[in-house]
Amino acid sequence: MKIESWIFGVTTVFLVLVSPAYWFITDAGESGADWTGTSALVMTTLLTAMLWLYLGFHARRMDARPEDREDAEVADGAGELGFFPPYSWWPLWCAAALAVVTFGIAVQAWWLFIIAIVLGAVALSGWIFEYYRGEYAH
Template identity: 85%
Template sequence: MKIEAWIFGVTTVFLVLVSPAYWFITDAGDSGADWTGTSALVMTTLLCAMVTLYLGFHAGRMDARPEDRKDGEIAEGAGELGFFPPYSWWPLWCAATLGIIVFATAVLAWWLMIIGFVLGALAVSGWIFEYYRGEYAH
């Protein structure tokens, strides 16, 4: 994970340099310039720094992966990479019920919001328990 930490570190340094330059160029210190872009760049800088620290901290505590070592062989990386779930329709239903809830909030229809929460609870429980029943049960 050292290479990932370095990539995010370089991105963090870039954003540290770009954020004040953007603030200066857009005159955000004056009456009415672009505070939104400056705020977004600062938050992006902080998020990249957080990921850099996380990856750097864990890279030192993990055994080196084959791609992290100079003497690593391609064959060392062979084998099972993990569990990748098949397609699922449940995220679509969760998003649809969230859309119903947001729409109900916008038009102030409390009865539609209740229906959205009930359908949302069904969709979330279906998504959580999809591997306990049906074709992909284990």
Template identity: 70%
Template sequence: MKSETWIFAVCTVFLVLVTPAYWLVTDSSEHGGDWTGTSALTMTTLLTAMVTFYLGFQARRMDPRPEDRKDAEIADGAGELGFFPPYSWWPLWAALTLGVIVFALAMKAWWLAIIGGVIGAIAVCGLVFEYYRGEHAH
């Protein structure tokens, strides 16, 4: 976790330096700097700082991983890393139903949004429960 903390800390320092520079570069004569971009950069700075502090606190609470130790060997990181699904069609159906819902809301076709919501609920249930039945059941 320490390497991730350092990555986010560098990003936070970069954003702390860039945000006022952006404000000064976009400064027009009467209105001040660009409020939209400066607000977005400020919020991004705060979010990266929040992630940095979270990862830093978590790194102190847990045992160092092989990636965090200087004396670690490659074999220390061996073993099972987790379960990775081989394939799934459910994310495609979930994305298509989201596209239908967004299209329906843009066209103000509420009936199509309701149909997309029902099909989307089925797609999300299929995505969540796909490893409880069928070929890849646990």
């Protein structure tokens, strides 16, 4: 995870330099100016710094992966890589419910919002518990 940490570190340093430059160039310090871009850059800087610190913290405490070692060979990375779930329809229904929730709020149709929340809870429960029933149960 060392290379991932370096990527976020370089991005954080870049954003630390760019954020104040953007603030000065757009005159965000003056009254009536738009703060949206500066706020977005500052929040992005904080997000990349958080990921940099997290990945750097864990990279020092874990064993080196084959891709992190200079003397590693291709065979060192062989074997099971993890669990990859099969296809699922539940993410589609969760996204559709979220879209209807957002639409219900936008048009102030509270009855539609409530129905979408209920259907979204059902879809989210189905997605969470899909590996406890059916063909892929374990």
